[in-house]
Amino acid sequence: MPDFSGRVLHNAAGKPLSLIKFNDVLSDIKHLKALANTYQLEFVGLQQLAAIYTDKAVNQFGQHALVSVDEGVGLVDLRDPKLLPLCVDFAADALLYRKDKGGGKNEAIAKAVGIKSTLRPSVVDATAGLGTDSFILASLGCQVTMLERTNIVCALLHDGLDRGSEDVQSRDIVARMKLLPGNAVERLQELIEQKQEVDVVYLDPMFPHKKKSAAVKKPMKMFQTLLGHDADADDLLTPALSLAAKRVVVKRPNYAPFLQDKAPTMQIKGKKHRFDVYLR
Ligand SMILES: C[S@@+](CC[C@H](N)C(=O)[O-])C[C@H]1O[C@@H](n2cnc3c(N)ncnc32)[C@H](O)[C@@H]1O
Numbered sequence: 001m002p003d004f005s006g007r008v009l010h011n012a013a014g015k016p017l018s019l020i021k022f023n024d025v026l027s028d029i030k031h032l033k034a035l036a037n038t039y040q041l042e043f044v045g046l047q048q049l050a051a052i053y054t055d056k057a058v059n060q061f062g063q064h065a066l067v068s069v070d071e072g073v074g075l076v077d078l079r080d081p082k083l084l085p086l087c088v089d090f091a092a093d094a095l096l097y098r099k100d101k102g103g104g105k106n107e108a109i110a111k112a113v114g115i116k117s118t119l120r121p122s123v124v125d126a127t128a129g130l131g132t133d134s135f136i137l138a139s140l141g142c143q144v145t146m147l148e149r150t151n152i153v154c155a156l157l158h159d160g161l162d163r164g165s166e167d168v169q170s171r172d173i174v175a176r177m178k179l180l181p182g183n184a185v186e187r188l189q190e191l192i193e194q195k196q197e198v199d200v201v202y203l204d205p206m207f208p209h210k211k212k213s214a215a216v217k218k219p220m221k222m223f224q225t226l227l228g229h230d231a232d233a234d235d236l237l238t239p240a241l242s243l244a245a246k247r248v249v250v251k252r253p254n255y256a257p258f259l260q261d262k263a264p265t266m267q268i269k270g271k272k273h274r275f276d277v278y279l280r
Contacts, residue, residue: 004040004181004182005153005182006150006151007037007149007150007151013062015067016041017041017061017066017152018042018044018061018065019035019036019041019042019043019044019065019155020047020061020065020067021034021043021044021065021067022048022068023046023049024070026070027070027071027072029045031162032068035155035159036112036155038158039152039154039155039181040151041155044061052065052067052078053080053081056077057078058078058079058183063078064078064221065203066155066156069085069087072087072162072163073085073155073156073159074156074217075223077222083222083243084219086130086219086222087156088131088156088161089164090135090161090164090167091164091169095135096169096170098136105117105140108275109133109267109275112137112249112251112275113202113229113247114200114246114247115137120141120142121200122143122145122199123137123142123145123199123200123201123202124143124144124147124191124243124244125144125146125147125202125204126187126188126236127147127182127203127204127205127236128146128153128154128157130148130149130156130157130160131161131177133202133204134177135158135224138173138174138176142176143176144176144177145198147180147181147182147188148176149182149183149184151181154179154181157179184236184239185235185236185239188236188242191243192243197245198245199247200244200247200248201243202239202248203236203249204251205236205248206227206233207229207230207252207256209253210223237260237262247265247278248278248280249275249277249278250277250278251274252273252274253273254270254272254273254274258276262278264276265278265279
């Protein structure tokens with residue numbers, strides 16, 4: 001794994017976020033230390049769960065940290081013990097349910113990337129986030145390269161891929177997913193220079209939510225608060241258009257403007273989101 005060259009998040013005291021191993025969780029300490037080391041997190045060993053959701057812990061670690069959960073890691077808000085850790089779990093029932101019972105190649109995202117009966121485009125998901133869209137595309141048979149710039153998100157994804165590759169139900173899907181950490185503007189440029197053959201580049205940058213939207217679930221709110229919105233999202237469109245041989249797909253809330261104010265070739269609209277499709 002190369003040195004991490006993406007965005008390293010810090011707490012209010014200017015220190016890197018921590019990865020905390022709980023006493024009573026059975027996860028492998030070597031795996032956690034390696035994850036912390038790779039993504040520039042501060043490893044903190046063997047804390048009691050009860051001592052973590054306290055003002056003292058918030059002063060020491062900041063409001064957010066990654067913690068050990070069964071076998072892997074999850075993101076927590078140390079001010080909110082009721083909030084479950086946010087993990088990437090490709091073996092989770094909800095994702096596998098969507099894979100099996102969702103719309104399959106009739107899902108809007110499948111149509112947007114151009115999946116047809118025998119055609120499975122290769123995809124670079126340049127804003128991988130928690131990997132849900134990548135997983136859906138990989139479950140439909142696409143080879144997916146995931147680019148992600150934020151260190152804690154990379155650590156969650158990396159851990160999710162490790163666990164998913166050991167699960168009987170998800171391992172074949174996860175085998176089609178690859179994580180390339182770092183800023184996508186640079187990573188896309190590298191792929192262009194290496195003359196990599198990529199059919200589709202998929203973009204889903206963070207966009208500020210409307211104040212009224214109460215629908216966002218609490219763990220996702222924590223994710224959004226921590227990451228903020230991707231104000232530089234326009235920078236992704238030009239390299240994406242240079243790399244993609246067939247199309248660039250941009251997922252946007254319905255109220256968001258086009259990237260670079262550039263009108264797409266076509267749109268696929270859902271209730272809350274739309275896919276702007278730029279054909280090459
Ligand atoms: C809205 S989330 C993506 C959600 C994802 N589609 C999913 O299904 O989970 C946007 C993600 O893109 C990442 N991101 C934004 N701009 C980026 C860039 N220039 N390079 C790499 N990652 C970027 C953010 O760190 C964030 O994790």
